[in-house]
Amino acid sequence: MKDFKAKIEEHKERFEKALTRAIDEKSLQEVRNTYMSRKRGALKLLFEELKTLKPEDRAEAGQMINKLKMHVQKKIESSLKKLTVPKPLARERRIDLTLPGQKEYWGAQHPVSLFQQEMENIFIAMGFSIEEGPEIETDYYNFEALNFPPYHPARDDWDTLYITDDLLLRTHTSPVQIRAMEKRKPPIRIIVPGKVYRRETPDPTHLPMFYQLEGLVVDKGITFAHLKGTLEHFLKTLFYEKIKIRFRPSFFPFTEPSAEVDIECIVCGGKDEECRVCDGSGWKEILGSGMVDPQVLKNVNVDPEEYAGFAFGMGIDRTAMFAYQIPDIRYFYENDLRFTRQFNLK
Ligand code: FA5
Numbered sequence: 591m592k593d594f595k596a597k598i599e600e601h602k603e604r605f606e607k608a609l610t611r612a613i614d615e616k617s618l619q620e621v622r623n624t625y626m627s628r629k630r631g632a633l634k635l636l637f638e639e640l641k642t643l644k645p646e647d648r649a650e651a652g653q654m655i656n657k658l659k660m661h662v663q664k665k666i667e668s669s670l671k672k673l674t675v676p677k678p679l680a681r682e683r684r685i686d687l688t689l690p691g692q693k694e695y696w697g698a699q700h701p702v703s704l705f706q707q708e709m710e711n712i713f714i715a716m717g718f719s720i721e722e723g724p725e726i727e728t729d730y731y732n733f734e735a736l737n738f739p740p741y742h743p744a745r746d747d748w749d750t751l752y753i754t755d756d757l758l759l760r761t762h763t764s765p766v767q768i769r770a771m772e773k774r775k776p777p778i779r780i781i782v783p784g785k786v787y788r789r790e791t792p793d794p795t796h797l798p799m800f801y802q803l804e805g806l807v808v809d810k811g812i813t814f815a816h817l818k819g820t821l822e823h824f825l826k827t828l829f830y831e832k833i834k835i836r837f838r839p840s841f842f843p844f845t846e847p848s849a850e851v852d853i854e855c856i857v858c859g860g861k862d863e864e865c866r867v868c869d870g871s872g873w874k875e876i877l878g879s880g881m882v883d884p885q886v887l888k889n890v891n892v893d894p895e896e897y898a899g900f901a902f903g904m905g906i907d908r909t910a911m912f913a914y915q916i917p918d919i920r921y922f923y924e925n926d927l928r929f930t931r932q933f934n935l936k
Pocket of ligand 1: 761762763764788790795796797798800802804842845848875876877878879880901902903904905906907908909
């Protein structure tokens with residue numbers, strides 16, 4: 591029995607030494623096998639040796655082997671657990687300082703908004719103030735008060751999107767002329783930037799939703815010369831001093847006389863017969879204008895004998911495409927960041 595006790599102690603010491611040498615999972619499994627293997631493990635052999643002991647010693651010897659077995663099991667398990675503790679410099683968490691940095695993009699204003707502000711600033715410098723109006727309008731403000739009688743063929747020029755018989759998406763910013771004149775008496779000098787809607791098929795110069803900037807001046811002694819001078823100053827400031835501008839007689843039910851204003855085609859300079867923007871004419875219309883029709887003044891109780899006015903309405907996106915020399919107005923709304931980012935270079 592004494593010898594058996596010594597043998598157990600010897601096994602324990604050898605196990606401790608083997609354990610300190612086992613530094614990875616593989617070597618720990620080897621130590622475990624040496625002691626626990628069901629075929630030829632040290633513990634199995636010790637259990638077999640029990641038969642050779644005196645019967646009265648076997649119980650105590652069995653307890654000693656079980657104690658050693660528990661000790662071996664516990665120690666190996668805790669050593670295995672220690673191996674799975676986080677590796678301090680895992681490969682994926684290492685920082686490679688030679689890689690290019692990750693650039694964060696900040697939101698920015700849309701090119702059409704930037705251009706709208708540029709237009710507004712020129713008018714503000716001339717003493718205009720900014721006015722707004724609803725995008726859903728009544729037939730009265732969009733048409734009737736502006737001298738379009740019901741069923742008048744002039745309505746056909748504005749491909750209208752109706753919501754009900756009386757409500758529609760405004761086709762131009764001109765209804766705000768009426769709203770402004772109803773609210774206050776002349777002198778009036780306002781601009782009205784905003785969205786308008788028409789049932790149109792998109793093409794390089796047309797959109798079904800686009801922006802207009804309306805202008806209205808009503809005062810004593812206003813003439814066509816004021817209209818011409820204001821628009822010329824505006825266009826020369828917006829584009830360049832020597833830009834070619836053309837006033838072309840036209841018709842609008844709410845202005846008399848009326849004129850459309852064209853600028854030289856900045857995209858082709860009038861040199862490309864197949865230009866998709868000006869169709870080879872060298873000119874592109876950017877606004878409609880005229881002297882406020884006396885009947886419109888009467889509709890809002892302003893005396894046309896005492897007051898006169900001029901008005902104009904221009905496409906913001908249409909004008910922006912010329913200023914930026916963009917050959918297709920649709921690029922503004924395709925949300926291609928390669929396009930829109932070019933306008934925010936600050
Ligand atoms: C009007 O809308 C009138 N209300 C303008 C006006 C105001 C005349 C005040 C007289 C007095 P017109 O339909 O021509 O007119 O449109 C004015 C401008 O809006 C055009 O010159 C053009 O620059 C722009 N525009 C018109 N249709 C489109 C479209 N589908 N897509 C983009 N821009 C357009």
